[in-house]
Amino acid sequence: MQEKLAAFMVLLAAILWGTTGTAQALAPEAAHSVVIGAVRLALGGIPLFMIVLLLGKLNLSHWPVKETLLASLCMASYQPLFFSAVTMTGVAIGTVIAIGSAPILSGMIEWVFLNKSPSKVWWYSTVLSVMGCIMIFVNKESMNVDPYGIVMALGAGLSFACYTFVSGKLVGKHPPIVIVAVVFSISAVILSPLLFLYDLSWIKEGNGFAVSLHLGIVATGFAYFLFAKGLIHLPSSTAVTLALGEPLTAALLGVFLIGEHLALTPWIGIGFMLVGIGMLILNSEDRNIETDFFVSK
Incomplete structure (x- = not known):
């Protein structure tokens, strides 16, 4: 039962992440996508860090410094890599490669470091979900196959896969809210120079402020807290x-809130993703959180 609840928590986190595209579409035109990534980390991590401090939950004794720094670097690098990939290759190609490659890379990381091969159900679910992701974005725009953009998209997928793997080790040692607060605060500090390179006046506008709060507190802080809770099991x-x-939610919000039109192929892709994700939830198995991080094959 715990595994099913954990799977729903992760899925709910993905649904909240899926609102970021719609939120960005409602942001002022002056809001640069790279700056939005830095702002969402700052608003997602620093308030949580203050809450953790006020509640007295931050205990630095035996704190896993190496894993924390690695998770922070992964999350900080994901933002500019993903947004740069989208800029260079377009939303469709950048999103499909970044998000679609992450599950495969995550399975490879587990195989290398934990000597653990993903189950058949995981393979079936992943293939269906990735195919569905590709079908959702197919023909959405003209293709721009920029090799540097593709490398950046793969780097974004690897960053997210590594963040998830390392976070899975951290949540076995400290409360998820503390892990998210510390990791995202450090990530925000790493990306803070970007805040001085771009115009931030748009945040003072009503919709700019509302979008920033949603992206930071709801789609980042709360979403990654749910994600970390799910990683326990x-x-x-x-x-x-x-x-x-995430892309499934983004596609549906685009249809029902933004007024986008989807052809038959993307709707079939949505069906594939629903089946794939449903299979994974119904066949969720508890993870082994006691395996050491640097276990070689």
């Missing part, structure tokens, strides 16, 4: 595949 490869609920 799920393998990182399963969690990353469930995270494909």
